Amino acid sequence: MKARILRIAAASVLAIAVSAGIAWWQVNHAASSVESGTKSAVPIGGPFTLTDNHGKTVTDADYRGKYLLIYFGYTYCPDVCPTELGVMTQALDLLGPQADKVQPLFITVDPDRDTVAHMNDYVGLFHPRLVGLTGTADQVREAARAYRVYYAKAPQKDAKPDEYLMDHSSFIYLMGPDGRFVGVYPAGTTADRIAQDLGSRIAG
Ligand code: NI
Secondary structure, X not given: OHHHHHHHHHHHHHHHHHHHHHHHHHHHHOXXXXXXXXXXXXXXXXXXXXXXXXXXXXXXXXHOOOEEEEEEEOOOOOOHHHHHHHHHHHHHHHHHHHHHHEEEEEEEOOOOOOOHHHHHHHHXXXXXXXXXXXOOHHHHHHHHHHOOOOEEEEOOOOOOOOOOEEEEOOEEEEEOOOOOEXXXXXXXXXXXXXXXXXXXXXXX
């Protein structure tokens, strides 16, 4: 598992290091600058159309006015996704009433298996306000491309065709209430750190 994660990390970090890395540095070192995202070399984020865990079609524009915490992953993920979704939702709890200004989103990179019903069951395990988004393969590809998310099926030896893993990059994206990219919290960022950063932005 470790080797796989390192391999994924290498591939995905290379893909977005220039833009996201710089933006994350800005999140850490210029917390007052909500415009940090606009300075990144490669634009991150963009329009998407997906289906939420109640079967409703939604677009990115439906979430304007709130900060978005967005995580791309898949429900069958054995390790990284549940950890990061746990951190993300724990940060919301730490925020208290300020969390009302934040919408957490979980976007699957495995639409073949992550049906609406399956997503609904899964997000409920984490937080009542966590929204799960799935869609057609094309819709998911578009959303992932907008956020520079790397993902690929990783078939397992001696397993059935539907028992595969997904390689995928692992970042919690922060988008502003205007829909613009603010920064990323890399895997391993603590819930305390996220709550602290978000809290200061909401209060500011
Ligand atoms: Ni995962």
